[in-house]
Amino acid sequence: MKGRKSPRLAVDGVIVSGNKVLLIKRKFEPFAGFYALPGGFVEHGEKVEDACIREVKEETGLDIKAERLIGVYSDPDRDPRGHIVSVVFLCKIIGGSLKTETNETKDMKFFSRHEIRTSRLAFDHKKILKDAGLL
Numbered sequence: 001m002k003g004r005k006s007p008r009l010a011v012d013g014v015i016v017s018g019n020k021v022l023l024i025k026r027k028f029e030p031f032a033g034f035y036a037l038p039g040g041f042v043e044h045g046e047k048v049e050d051a052c053i054r055e056v057k058e059e060t061g062l063d064i065k066a067e068r069l070i071g072v073y074s075d076p077d078r079d080p081r082g083h084i085v086s087v088v089f090l091c092k093i094i095g096g097s098l099k100t101e102t103n104e105t106k107d108m109k110f111f112s113r114h115e116i117r118t119s120r121l122a123f124d125h126k127k128i129l130k131d132a133g134l135l
Contacts, residue, residue, distance in 0.1 A: 007084060009042045009048070009087070010042065011040065011051045011055060011086060013052050013055070013064060014089065015064060017110055021113075021116060022110050023038075023109065023111050024060065026122055028104065030080045030122070031123065033106070036122035037128065038105075039055050052066045052087075053066060057096065059102055059104055060108060061099035062095070063093070063094050067089065067090050068089065069087070069089060070088040070089060071131055072086070072087050072088070073088060073127075078123055079123055116135060117135060
């Protein structure tokens with residue numbers, strides 16, 4: 001297996017409140033300044049559900065429960081940093097409080113379906129929201 005390349009594993013959380021979806025504004029490249037689903041990389045030895053809970057907490061301040069799998073997104077070209085596979089969960093808010101800015105985010109807000117349709121989102125996150133039945 002020496003010299004063999006493998007994709008990196010990430011998670012994203014789709015957080016719905018009422019008829020709106022929470023998106024974070026990215027602070028860093030790729031897609032700095034674009035809105036995206038909260039998420040990030042899975043750490044060695046971590047379950048994907050736990051990674052989603054951790055990443056959402058770090059990026060939003062919210063405590064969530066990963067309720068169900070929306071899908072696995074594995075297109076090798078979905079992320080300009082390289083082949084990154086993302087496991088995406090529909091999440092329910094169970095506590096915490098929304099932060100306006102974190103180490104990784106410039107801003108965050110709940111978007112209506114219309115706002116999402118007319119916005120440019122990072123990565124393939126618009127496709128993910130469509131697959132989740134939110135567009």
